[in-house]
Amino acid sequence: MEFEGKIIAILNKREGVAKSTGNPWCVQEFVIENHDQYPKKMCFEVFGEDKLSQFNIQMGEELKISFDIDCRQWNDRWFNSLRAWRVERVSDTQANNEMPEPQTISGATTAPTGMPSAEADDTSDLPF
Numbered sequence: 001m002e003f004e005g006k007i008i009a010i011l012n013k014r015e016g017v018a019k020s021t022g023n024p025w026c027v028q029e030f031v032i033e034n035h036d037q038y039p040k041k042m043c044f045e046v047f048g049e050d051k052l053s054q055f056n057i058q059m060g061e062e063l064k065i066s067f068d069i070d071c072r073q074w075n076d077r078w079f080n081s082l083r084a085w086r087v088e089r090v091s092d093t094q095a096n097n098e099m100p101e102p103q104t105i106s107g108a109t110t111a112p113t114g115m116p117s118a119e120a121d122d123t124s125d126l127p128f
Helices: 049-055 092-096
Strands: 002-010 014-017 024-033 041-047 062-074 077-089
Touching (some): 002 041, 041 049, 041 062, 049 077
Antiparallel strands (some): 002 024, 024 041, 062 077
């Protein structure tokens, strides 16, 4: 799955040692918010020091996150985790220009490409 938006929070890194193998581990969570009419937020995690340094996520960046969804049980409760496996930088112009603005030509407004214009067909025989 994918989610695109702006990083609005970086949580503290958690570290530990796996009981079964004795290997060290680390995980860090980030909150990203999309640019929809009603913005949605998502908290995702990056697991492993190698991935954290590879992604190098900074506050305020526009990113496209590819992630896996998983669920685990602990003390009769279920918890979801969204683990990022790819992070792509989104250019600022692409993020701000998702929907083109109507163009004004000599005082008249034209509809964006692919949308019908009310003035386009004056020969219509419709009563409205």
